[in-house]
Amino acid sequence: MSDIKQSNVDVLVIGAGPAGVIAADWLARFTKYGVKTRVIDKRSHKVFTGQADGLNPRSLEMFQSFNLMGKIGSEANPMNEVSFWAPNENHGGIERSRRIPDTIPGISRYVQSVLHQGRIERHIIDDMLEKSNGTMKIERGVLPESLEINDDLIDEDDAYPVKVGVRQLSEEESRPKLASKHGEVESGLYKSNLIKDEEDDVEFNPNVPVGDKEIINAKYVIGADGAHSWVRRQLGFKMVGEGTDFVWGVVDGVPITNFPDIRCRAAIHSNAGSLMVIPREGKIVRLYIQLNLTVDEGGHVDRSLITPKMLMEQAKAVFHPYTIDIPEIIWYTGYQIGQRLTTEYAKNNRVFIAGDACHTHSPKAGQGMNASMADTYNLCWKIGHVLSGHAPRSILDTYESERRPFAEHLIMNDAQLAKLFSGKPLSSAELNELGIDMKEFETVLEKGISFFLGTSIEYFNSAATANGKDGRLASKQELATKVPVGQRFPSFQVVSQFDGRHFHLVDTMFAEGQFTIVLFAGNMENPVHRQRLETIAQRLDSDDGVVSKHTPNNRERDSIIDIKTVHCGNRVNVEVHDFPQPTVYPPGTYNKLYVDDVSYHAGHGEAYKNYGISEEAGAVVVVRPDHFVGLVTSLDGAGFDDVETYFSNLLKTVPAGERNSAKDIKVIPQPKIN
Amino acid sequence: MSDIKQSNVDVLVIGAGPAGVIAADWLARFTKYGVKTRVIDKRSHKVFTGQADGLNPRSLEMFQSFNLMGKIGSEANPMNEVSFWAPNENHGGIERSRRIPDTIPGISRYVQSVLHQGRIERHIIDDMLEKSNGTMKIERGVLPESLEINDDLIDEDDAYPVKVGVRQLSEEESRPKLASKHGEVESGLYKSNLIKDEEDDVEFNPNVPVGDKEIINAKYVIGADGAHSWVRRQLGFKMVGEGTDFVWGVVDGVPITNFPDIRCRAAIHSNAGSLMVIPREGKIVRLYIQLNLTVDEGGHVDRSLITPKMLMEQAKAVFHPYTIDIPEIIWYTGYQIGQRLTTEYAKNNRVFIAGDACHTHSPKAGQGMNASMADTYNLCWKIGHVLSGHAPRSILDTYESERRPFAEHLIMNDAQLAKLFSGKPLSSAELNELGIDMKEFETVLEKGISFFLGTSIEYFNSAATANGKDGRLASKQELATKVPVGQRFPSFQVVSQFDGRHFHLVDTMFAEGQFTIVLFAGNMENPVHRQRLETIAQRLDSDDGVVSKHTPNNRERDSIIDIKTVHCGNRVNVEVHDFPQPTVYPPGTYNKLYVDDVSYHAGHGEAYKNYGISEEAGAVVVVRPDHFVGLVTSLDGAGFDDVETYFSNLLKTVPAGERNSAKDIKVIPQPKIN
Numbered sequence A, B: 001m002s003d004i005k006q007s008n009v010d011v012l013v014i015g016a017g018p019a020g021v022i023a024a025d026w027l028a029r030f031t032k033y034g035v036k037t038r039v040i041d042k043r044s045h046k047v048f049t050g051q052a053d054g055l056n057p058r059s060l061e062m063f064q065s066f067n068l069m070g071k072i073g074s075e076a077n078p079m080n081e082v083s084f085w086a087p088n089e090n091h092g093g094i095e096r097s098r099r100i101p102d103t104i105p106g107i108s109r110y111v112q113s114v115l116h117q118g119r120i121e122r123h124i125i126d127d128m129l130e131k132s133n134g135t136m137k138i139e140r141g142v143l144p145e146s147l148e149i150n151d152d153l154i155d156e157d158d159a160y161p162v163k164v165g166v167r168q169l170s171e172e173e174s175r176p177k178l179a180s181k182h183g184e185v186e187s188g189l190y191k192s193n194l195i196k197d198e199e200d201d202v203e204f205n206p207n208v209p210v211g212d213k214e215i216i217n218a219k220y221v222i223g224a225d226g227a228h229s230w231v232r233r234q235l236g237f238k239m240v241g242e243g244t245d246f247v248w249g250v251v252d253g254v255p256i257t258n259f260p261d262i263r264c265r266a267a268i269h270s271n272a273g274s275l276m277v278i279p280r281e282g283k284i285v286r287l288y289i290q291l292n293l294t295v296d297e298g299g300h301v302d303r304s305l306i307t308p309k310m311l312m313e314q315a316k317a318v319f320h321p322y323t324i325d326i327p328e329i330i331w332y333t334g335y336q337i338g339q340r341l342t343t344e345y346a347k348n349n350r351v352f353i354a355g356d357a358c359h360t361h362s363p364k365a366g367q368g369m370n371a372s373m374a375d376t377y378n379l380c381w382k383i384g385h386v387l388s389g390h391a392p393r394s395i396l397d398t399y400e401s402e403r404r405p406f407a408e409h410l411i412m413n414d415a416q417l418a419k420l421f422s423g424k425p426l427s428s429a430e431l432n433e434l435g436i437d438m439k440e441f442e443t444v445l446e447k448g449i450s451f452f453l454g455t456s457i458e459y460f461n462s463a464a465t466a467n468g469k470d471g472r473l474a475s476k477q478e479l480a481t482k483v484p485v486g487q488r489f490p491s492f493q494v495v496s497q498f499d500g501r502h503f504h505l506v507d508t509m510f511a512e513g514q515f516t517i518v519l520f521a522g523n524m525e526n527p528v529h530r531q532r533l534e535t536i537a538q539r540l541d542s543d544d545g546v547v548s549k550h551t552p553n554n555r556e557r558d559s560i561i562d563i564k565t566v567h568c569g570n571r572v573n574v575e576v577h578d579f580p581q582p583t584v585y586p587p588g589t590y591n592k593l594y595v596d597d598v599s600y601h602a603g604h605g606e607a608y609k610n611y612g613i614s615e616e617a618g619a620v621v622v623v624r625p626d627h628f629v630g631l632v633t634s635l636d637g638a639g640f641d642d643v644e645t646y647f648s649n650l651l652k653t654v655p656a657g658e659r660n661s662a663k664d665i666k667v668i669p670q671p672k673i674n
Helices: A018-028 A057-065 A069-075 A117-131 A197-202 A230-235 A308-319 A368-387 A393-422 A438-452 A527-541 A546-550 A607-611 A637-650 B018-028 B057-065 B069-075 B117-131 B197-202 B230-235 B308-319 B368-387 B393-422 B438-452 B527-541 B546-550 B607-611 B637-650
Strands: A005-014 A037-041 A081-087 A094-101 A138-140 A142-149 A162-168 A180-182 A185-187 A213-223 A239-253 A265-270 A273-279 A285-291 A329-342 A351-353 A493-496 A502-504 A515-523 A561-568 A593-596 A619-623 A629-633 B005-014 B037-041 B081-087 B094-101 B138-140 B142-149 B162-168 B180-182 B185-187 B213-223 B239-253 B265-270 B273-279 B285-290 B329-342 B351-353 B493-496 B502-504 B515-523 B561-568 B593-596 B619-623 B629-633
Touching (some): A005 A162, A018 A037, A018 A117, A018 A213, A239 A308, A285 A308, A308 A329, A546 A637, A629 A637, B005 B368, B018 B213, B018 B368, B037 B142, B057 B069, B057 B368, B142 B230, B265 B308, B273 B308, B393 B438, B527 B637, B619 B637
Parallel strands (some): A081 A265, A515 A561, B005 B037, B037 B138, B213 B351
Antiparallel strands (some): A239 A285, A493 A502, B142 B162, B162 B213, B180 B185, B493 B502
16 A cells, blocks of 8 residues: 555545536636645546537526636527427327427526537536646546545544545546447447446456556545446445336437427427437437337346337337438437435535436436536535635535435426326327326426526525525515525626626626625615715725625635625716725726616616615625525615624634735725816 | 749738738638638737727627637627716816717627737637638748739639748747837837838848748738738838828726726817727726827937836826826837828739738727728638639729728728817817817717728629619619618528527628528518519529529539528418428528517517518528628519629629539428328
């Protein structure tokens, strides 16, 4: 053992899929505060075909919080419309029964989209590289082999209680042995849930020369290593849930067809079985095809029966009277529908699992990647604040308490949808018989869509959410009726006081780890409102104020708690030097002061109205680093007592002499006009 | 001579500034048709500070035609507002007199923006690399030394009549000698118009060992080599125009100020002189400062008097009663206001000059880069079509006939604006005295803004524009009253028939060299309109139709003339298989059929109404490769006669046996539903 290289790291991320790269990209943002992160993945090659690719609006909002939608948005294919197809009672073939938008209009500025997982990971990894100033990379072909937690060290902040033994694989070994082709067609079966954990492990048993070994001592480990998660199995957590007898196949390719909705998400119930069309980037289309395969008593499916030819024959039967051909199938796979959830998410708040390692379900609702990324997006700003010394380790409890209820909800929805989708369609004459009612199917799908959009996720069971439950701090929800505490902060357009440009409010607060206190300050033309803001500003400028109290003097003043002011009224009747310096308006900054007013080129955002905030009373909204709403309260002393309580519960208090002080900021005097 | 390396190239671009890189990026799009382009620049280093940076909406539309606005848009700083400041009659300092939007609302989806020239060039060069499949690069440190045109070869299509001798400079020699610093501050004086041509040449006189020489034989040469253009001087073209006595200085830096409009384009007339504020990316601001410097009898200014300190002293006097300081000036320069235009644009349609080589004017209106890029954007698709064999060389006549009138217009506007801007402000009591009336100043600036936005440029004197002038083909302008022939095609939202997504219509026709015939086909629910489209489709499917006639069988059918159909009415009442195959609806394509209907997420584009097209009559619009309108005509036989005439005048006719034929496209039968 003494010959083996040893190293220390703050966070070790195991697995560079969607959950892993989001973890890495978050933690990259803490590099500048000294947080060191490594990311390993056992495979040597990236995903090039197939795999998950559905992005719901919430995931796109999350990308935009990292300022990535310029790039990702220009490549993704929005899925605009869902059309439903059912058997025609006369000719027996399919006919369109209705169409609806895939994304409920108005719910987000983004719509459900599709982009290849490899491209998404590429953009996130590029961002990680940039944000970490080139210091982070993905270490591929590195296999974890052992994991131990030293119980004596788990409560020591500066200790490295997790010991992970890893081995650098040879190029040959790190290529999946189970990967195969059917003729020229890439098969994804080796990654599907038709593979058992044991089969997945066998891939990496060392029958090639042993590569370099290393012991990594980590403060924290994140297992983002997929449905067959090795980390989860080391921790002894179980996946609990049910499989079904339903087996589905998937093909990707460019179709030749006279089916008119080939560029829509088409949900087809036919007499020959069910099928879902997912339009993808370029002219590629994915077909999810229900198969007539049986599952044996051991729960196994004969994978060899699933071939491109068999899948297309089934698809053709479903599409009748329309014709479809895919001259070149570029990828195919199969899977068995089932829903499973891990018994635990974290061990000692030192080792966490995330993504498919925690929850698996059917892929058709396009939730896998979204749910996985949302896990680590929730977790890693918390780890970042703990490691940079600003938050106590107790904040990590909120990972499981926030993400498990979501996963339960997801699995329930998915099971219901999958069951309906795999059932036989019924003619209207058979409506009261056994089977699936098309109306019910569509209603459930519509309801499911609303959940699957991701914008209504609620973290109700958490210390980071002031919703008054279980004795926690309560919000004054009535002051911002459309900003539900515990849900993501919705975004509406505001206008910069400085130059009249319009912005989505959340685009003024890109996710770098900071909390944001948004002061909806009322009408700055009104002297009473100006005085109210002045009073709050004095409290914020104080060395006992919430900013100084939680920000050490070696950190930028707005890097832990940022203040944005959104006033209402008429922009041109207010001057920037009417705003109180320096915390509310730090001189020389142009991204703190906004107004809910009409813009020159994009109309009026009506932010106060859309947030349900009164122009007279105003409101204070605390937005978490992940853009979820932590607290809604009042624009007065009592409200600021709540703000201070909120942060005291969540962040460490900096000792008096070491605080960042507003007194160090040079104020610019108002112009002397007379 | 025989030892000197010789090589052939289709196009040699001299100069890799804005005009040069746009030329390169256009020509990169013709690489796939065998067109070879080289780009040389005498300097070894790129522009890092200072230089032009104003982008008008038309330039942004041009970038978007190359699909670059995702990247450029996310970096550019929109200049949203212009504010006017004038002396207050009581305290003598400045006060705001009014504010207006910098871009007339509704004129374009983009607004005036600012981005550093180096970043813009970077994005365009990246695109050139991608579009040329990695085959093109910018050859830096290469100095042209001789240029000869062989008159005997100028009419031969396949000849290389232009011989350019070039020399690879040493690293030392290719760094501008005149470049200098004032203390730590980068000076741009060596590139300003305070330098004479002779001084610019002296830089490169070889007093270092001679580098590698090469003779480049080119079919075409583009001189995009700036105001001191070496190419222009080789051709013997003169710059004609006037200088003025007005001298201005420029500084870039991050200011500390209580001037409230520091993030607006502020046009300040003060008793101490004039000044313009240009907000730039990040927190950088540029100040254009009128100086109290005199020009001596030889027209020379003592450049040594222009220092950062002197510029800031003048700026501070202008801003009173506001305070301003720029602790670190990052770049400064000076220039003398003048407007000059070249006597000729092209020699034998073989050597062209473009950009600052053709026209110079004052930089304050931010037109330099825009006008330069628009020159080569106009020229290079024409060269591309000539070189790939599809257009006769006569199309190149339209470069000067289209771009010279624009330059004349530009220079006239600029002279008027510059004179007004450099004049002394007058109190209202002095309105009838000598000098400048503030009202007149603001009116001229407002009018100038409308021109400077670039969206109203009209090519009225050109064979590529069917406007009926000088005996040319006439359009039926009344059928599309808001699509002025000879101006850029405005863009409005339409909806894809396939998936209901909304698009800006021009985003369905990214510039790859193709002309687009837009069929505003009327209401596809109406059998009469469907039959009308069917009749046109049959004509388009014919081997004598306009597509086959001008497209050889080795080119994609839609690569020279593309057809887009925009119908009106209700999308959901029409099926894609109602459209005629294969030219109008080539099966397997999803980017040909659109509808002017309401979208799910972005309202109704009202394209017919905004284009001034009747839903009953419809219209045909021919859009040129540079997105200017070539022809507006009727949706009938007479209209298609005009369409055919338009293309016969502009493109070569492919011999009958070599044409791309609609018969080669496999039609997909309609589904058999009964």
